[in-house]
Amino acid sequence: MTAASAAHPHERPLDTPADWWRQATVYQIYPRSFADANGDGIGDLRGIISRVPYLASLGIDAVWLSPFYPSALADGGYDVADYRDVDPRIGTLDEFDEMVAALHAEDIRVVVDIVPNHSSDQHEWFQAALAAGPGSPERARYIFRDGKGPGGGEPPTDWESLFGGPAWTRVPDGQWYLHLFAPEQPDFDWSNHEVRADFLHTLRFWADRGVDGFRVDVAHALTKDLTEPLPSKAQLEAIARGGDHPIWDRDEVHEIYAEWRKVFDSYSPPRTAVAEAWVERHRRPRYASPEGLGQAFEFDLLTAEFEAQAFREVVDDSLELAGISGSSSTWVLSNHDVVRHATRYGLPPLDKPVGSTESEDKQGRAWILAGAPEEALDRDLGLRRARAATLFELALPGSAYLYQGEELGLHEVGDLPDEARQDPTYFRSPGVDKGRDGCRVPLPWTTTGSSFGFGDDGAHLPQPEWFGASSVEAQDGDPASTLSLYREALRLRRSLQSAERLEWLEEFTRGDVLAFARPNGWVCVTNFGDEPAALPDGEVLLSSAPLDGDRLPGAATAWLRAS
Ligand code: GLC
Ligand code: CA
Numbered sequence: 001m002t003a004a005s006a007a008h009p010h011e012r013p014l015d016t017p018a019d020w021w022r023q024a025t026v027y028q029i030y031p032r033s034f035a036d037a038n039g040d041g042i043g044d045l046r047g048i049i050s051r052v053p054y055l056a057s058l059g060i061d062a063v064w065l066s067p068f069y070p071s072a073l074a075d076g077g078y079d080v081a082d083y084r085d086v087d088p089r090i091g092t093l094d095e096f097d098e099m100v101a102a103l104h105a106e107d108i109r110v111v112v113d114i115v116p117n118h119s120s121d122q123h124e125w126f127q128a129a130l131a132a133g134p135g136s137p138e139r140a141r142y143i144f145r146d147g148k149g150p151g152g153g154e155p156p157t158d159w160e161s162l163f164g165g166p167a168w169t170r171v172p173d174g175q176w177y178l179h180l181f182a183p184e185q186p187d188f189d190w191s192n193h194e195v196r197a198d199f200l201h202t203l204r205f206w207a208d209r210g211v212d213g214f215r216v217d218v219a220h221a222l223t224k225d226l227t228e229p230l231p232s233k234a235q236l237e238a239i240a241r242g243g244d245h246p247i248w249d250r251d252e253v254h255e256i257y258a259e260w261r262k263v264f265d266s267y268s269p270p271r272t273a274v275a276e277a278w279v280e281r282h283r284r285p286r287y288a289s290p291e292g293l294g295q296a297f298e299f300d301l302l303t304a305e306f307e308a309q310a311f312r313e314v315v316d317d318s319l320e321l322a323g324i325s326g327s328s329s330t331w332v333l334s335n336h337d338v339v340r341h342a343t344r345y346g347l348p349p350l351d352k353p354v355g356s357t358e359s360e361d362k363q364g365r366a367w368i369l370a371g372a373p374e375e376a377l378d379r380d381l382g383l384r385r386a387r388a389a390t391l392f393e394l395a396l397p398g399s400a401y402l403y404q405g406e407e408l409g410l411h412e413v414g415d416l417p418d419e420a421r422q423d424p425t426y427f428r429s430p431g432v433d434k435g436r437d438g439c440r441v442p443l444p445w446t447t448t449g450s451s452f453g454f455g456d457d458g459a460h461l462p463q464p465e466w467f468g469a470s471s472v473e474a475q476d477g478d479p480a481s482t483l484s485l486y487r488e489a490l491r492l493r494r495s496l497q498s499a500e501r502l503e504w505l506e507e508f509t510r511g512d513v514l515a516f517a518r519p520n521g522w523v524c525v526t527n528f529g530d531e532p533a534a535l536p537d538g539e540v541l542l543s544s545a546p547l548d549g550d551r552l553p554g555a556a557t558a559w560l561r562a563s
Helices: 045-050 052-058 093-105 124-132 193-208 233-238 253-265 281-288 308-325 358-369 379-395 424-428 465-470 482-496
Strands: 003-006 025-029 062-065 109-114 168-170 176-178 213-216 272-275 330-332 399-403 502-505 513-518 522-527 538-543 556-562
Touching: 045 052, 045 093, 052 093, 052 482, 062 213, 093 109, 109 193, 193 253, 253 272, 253 281, 281 308, 308 502, 308 513, 379 482, 379 513, 379 522, 379 556, 482 538, 482 556
Parallel strands: 025 062, 025 399, 062 109, 109 213, 213 272, 330 399
Antiparallel strands: 003 502, 168 176, 502 513, 513 522, 522 556, 538 556
8 A cells, every 4th residue: 555644643542431532423413303202393302312222223422412401592502591401391300311321321422512602691690690780790790891872872892793783782771792693692701700610510510410521612712802992893803813812712711621621530531522613723723632622623524625635635634633632533524503414515616705714704605505596406416425425534533423314314404484494593694694494404203294203293493395205214224325324334433443543545546536544454435526436455345325346436435444
């Protein structure tokens, strides 16, 4: 084998409990849309418990649950009213314990979502802040300011929220509070000691209940420098995000995670964490370092076009960053915030830039694509590429985060009726950005029947007719199905897994084709083009599409054991 190597210097023995996360496959559950046991149209913990056998059949190592906390659902639960309880519509703390026990019994670890940048406006602290008035210690936990202009009637700045519209909302006594997201999501002031202490309490609360890890929402926004005079929107956007930007990715945010790390490490095995931090590449390793959260999502594969060079660059970069941080790479193709990858890969690229940084731009474009017209979508090509990209992802060194429904090859539900939409990004754009509801439609479990087996009485977002043919029931046992492909891939991944390294097989990596080998002779070849490509010698273990004789067809990946 000729090889240019993208080596990971950090090698530790596999399968020690403390290292379980390094090459884990983590399956994201969006609880409201997974399985509804009591027939109220909303997924619940009982539903998850009832589907533990299914989760076990996939061969995953962990589940990550998006927020299940009490919430007014202004942002799908990312507006948390109580960080240490379960939404009564979703279940109880006892059911949570039962769910953890059922998952642990199958060797599936549990990761929960922590949302520290903002609470819900229904949180008792925000309600107390409203009641207590300007200058009070209650208000000091959030970011309240007087307005500008006559009578303070204008917001303190012209900043915009990430969901569209102003980032400040006025309260009846005339003050304004900051919300980087929806008005129902007031930002905490992380220089406040009570805020810091309360989150340590929350981390311990869940870790004590047996939670194995945490996914940290908007991890790069917690600390802010809001010294007067505040910059204008234009000034704010012009400031480089190099550690002293007033809002994003400030260096001192890592002091918080160093404190959290002490909590994580006080458990055995240490609790893990993964940062959702949309930051420039070179800024990511600090989030992923062992002194910090320990892992950070790599969204570069998710935002890359389905193209050989683009994928290779992302992989080389990410392995290099993992070498710097000492973490493992953390791959993602789909999640609850982006258009499902089967659909992204079936749509023409959108050329219009929509964000102020590269990563915002790419994320923003993916969101806008959610509303792309059906005629623009080549469903078969999208799914074919998605299956190929998934096998590519699952062969990479590091951990992989899968999103519920991708194992069914689900497409985005692009044509939800406007009146059914729930996502604030849709209402606040308004309507330009179709929002994220299309990847959050409740899962189809059965081919027919009420809400395709999701529950007994409908689903909180309407499911399209084609869901039946994509259901678990329709795919179970069909060797050609996407579900079977995921199960087989995850089974093989366990047996083939080895040290966190790969070598590019230059002889086969040319044009539209990428080929790499992992230690132990696990070879992965992906053909991003249209023309069939030659495969290296070896036993073909799995392919995302039937081979063309002994060649790999276009938009396909094969795994081989090198001979
Ligand atoms: C993260 C979540 C997203 C949420 C936002 C605000 O990006 O993934 O769903 O809307 O944070 O909490
Ligand atoms: Ca329910």
